[in-house]
Amino acid sequence: MTRDEFLGRLGELLACLPAEQVEETKAFYAEAIADRMEDGMSEEEAVAAMGTPGEVAEATLDDLPAVPRAIARTRRRSTALLWVLAIVGSPVWVPLLAAFAAVAVTVYICIWVLALCVWIVAVALGGVGVVELLLAVSGVIIGHFPYALASAGVGLGLVGVALFVGAGAWAASKQIARLSALWARKAASPFWKGKGEKGGAAAHLAA
Amino acid sequence: MEAQMKRGFLEACVLAAVSGEESYGYQIVKDVPASMGLTESTLYPLLKRLEKAGCITARSAEHNGRLRRYYRITDDGRARIEEFLAEWPSVREIYAYVEEAHHDAR
Amino acid sequence: MTSAKKIYLAVAGGLVAAGVVLAGIGFIASGFDPAVFTTQVDTRDSAIVLGGVEVDEHENIPFISQLANLGEIDTSDVADPAAP
Numbered sequence: 001m002t003r004d005e006f007l008g009r010l011g012e013l014l015a016c017l018p019a020e021q022v023e024e025t026k027a028f029y030a031e032a033i034a035d036r037m038e039d040g041m042s043e044e045e046a047v048a049a050m051g052t053p054g055e056v057a058e059a060t061l062d063d064l065p066a067v068p069r070a071i072a073r074t075r076r077r078s079t080a081l082l083w084v085l086a087i088v089g090s091p092v093w094v095p096l097l098a099a100f101a102a103v104a105v106t107v108y109i110c111i112w113v114l115a116l117c118v119w120i121v122a123v124a125l126g127g128v129g130v131v132e133l134l135l136a137v138s139g140v141i142i143g144h145f146p147y148a149l150a151s152a153g154v155g156l157g158l159v160g161v162a163l164f165v166g167a168g169a170w171a172a173s174k175q176i177a178r179l180s181a182l183w184a185r186k187a188a189s190p191f192w193k194g195k196g197e198k199g200g201a202a203a204h205l206a207a
Numbered sequence: 208m209e210a211q212m213k214r215g216f217l218e219a220c221v222l223a224a225v226s227g228e229e230s231y232g233y234q235i236v237k238d239v240p241a242s243m244g245l246t247e248s249t250l251y252p253l254l255k256r257l258e259k260a261g262c263i264t265a266r267s268a269e270h271n272g273r274l275r276r277y278y279r280i281t282d283d284g285r286a287r288i289e290e291f292l293a294e295w296p297s298v299r300e301i302y303a304y305v306e307e308a309h310h311d312a313r
Numbered sequence: 314m315t316s317a318k319k320i321y322l323a324v325a326g327g328l329v330a331a332g333v334v335l336a337g338i339g340f341i342a343s344g345f346d347p348a349v350f351t352t353q354v355d356t357r358d359s360a361i362v363l364g365g366v367e368v369d370e371h372e373n374i375p376f377i378s379q380l381a382n383l384g385e386i387d388t389s390d391v392a393d394p395a396a397p
Contacts, residue, residue, distance in 0.1 A: 036233060051246060149336070149339030150350050152336075153336025157328065158332070163325035167318075
């Protein structure tokens with residue numbers, strides 16, 4: 001097989017990818033073949049060293065997330081088949097997709113409700129603290145100083161505790177925001193790949 | 208070699224291959240130990256992945272009247288290599304355990 | 314930790330500490346009477362008991378007097394419809 005035949009076949013097999021990505025892939029293999037030929041191999045040998053276009057295309061598609069990969073593979077066989085599968089399978093995948101989305105949204109709401117609860121506790125403590133301070137003022141007006149002191153003390157203490165709980169709520173909200181971004185990426189991972197790859201690749205290295 | 212393990216090794220090898228001077232596809236294939244069996248079809252997705260993860264940077268430069276893509280490691284990539292190397296004591300421990308158990312059984 | 318965060322936590326801690334000390338002093342000043350921490354507002358008869366002491370003229374206390382008056386329903390205009 002000549003270089004051009006190889007690249008032409010590869011381009012056909014990868015037609016399901018964006019044109020820019022196909023060009024990039026072809027450029028990489030063109031460079032590899034040229035480098036091998038420069039190293040003294042014949043064109044035939046250099047092309048053979050790449051493996052078959054099918055294997056190369058497979059390796060490139062392997063790096064796609066699960067759903068686009070399945071779509072790309074099916075489309076490679078036949079676009080008609082993809083549409084037939086999509087339509088025939090719609091009673092299966094439409095409810096599945098809806099359920100998936102519903103669960104994701106519910107989980108998301110639940111964790112934010114948790115954070116909201118902490119905020120409510122903080123606000124409630126602060127509110128009671130303020131009321132206690134008002135009561136302390138009343139205590140001063142009626143001249144009952146032990147009561148005024150005790151109320152002021154409880155009020156100040158509760159406001160302080162509210163500040164602490166508020167700090168906790170803030171930290172929790174921040175964590176949840178971070179986590180939910182992470183989960184959103186995870187949930188989306190069968191469909192597309194984002195920057196989340198970094199952590200994934202690190203896990204592979206560690207493995 | 209087990210697939211996951213091999214993937215980790217390959218990543219470390221490719222990072223190591225571009226950790227000094229910048230390098231290009233075929234050079235990396237030649238540099239990485241033959242026992243890894245690295246080919247272009249494995250290398251290409253790997254380079255893309257590492258580039259996306261910010262472990263390497265790539266630039267195109269002319270070579271003999273054509274373009275060639277050169278890759279160079281980043282600080283993130285170096286950190287990744289350190290992580291990989293830090294695994295060594297635990298790997299050695301596992302090997303020692305397996306070896307001993309295997310030896311004792313005989 | 315940023316300095317703003319440190320200041321925030323220091324203020325919160327200071328408030329709690331000051332609160333505990335003040336409450337303690339109030340408790341001691343009352344002769345260790347736990348009732349000093351109680352506040353009762355009865356909206357039925359507008360009785361206000363602050364720290365175990367009944368307040369008679371509560372018109373001059375802000376906030377609580379309004380609370381005490383909440384329960385008052387003006388019934389003066391309502392005549393008994395079923396009066397024989």
